[in-house]
Structure formats: structure tokens, C-alpha cells
Amino acid sequence: MRRKRTPEPEPIPEAVIAEAIIEQARRAIEADRIKIPAKCTVCGGECAPTSTEGLCWVCRRLKLSAWRDNDSQMSVQE
Secondary structure (H helix, E strand, C coil): CCCCCCCCCCCCCCCCHHHHHHHHHHHHCCCCHHCCCCCCCCCCEECCCCCCCCCCHHHHHHHHHHHHHHHHHHHHCC
């Protein structure tokens, strides 16, 4: 007489990443979502993330262009 095989219980998966690391990642993502972008000091638009002067990317670009134009005029006058 043959006996039926009893199925082996499925192995319990081991945690690959610690729960503390997962929780820290969740909090970091939530902090990024909540962060309200700063306002441009000139036009009031959304401030560029790399701007240290508090300017949006358009105003920052205009400022750099004005500096470049000013520098080129100074060299022509000399």
C-alpha cells in the first residue's frame, strides 16, 4: 500500500531589508512630497532647486545673461 505524500510547509521568506531601513525610506519619501517649493524673489514663481539666491530658473537665466552682456560691454570699452 502506498502512502500519500504530505505537502511540505512553504518556507517563511526571510526579510532581505531591515524594517528600520524601509521605514526610514518611507519617511524620506513623505518629506519630499510635503516640501513646498520656495517662491522666486523677483516674479513669485517656483524657485529653482539649485538656486541659492531664491530665483526661479527663468530669472536666474536672465541674471546670468545680464552679467555676461555687462562683462562683454566692459571689455569693448577698454
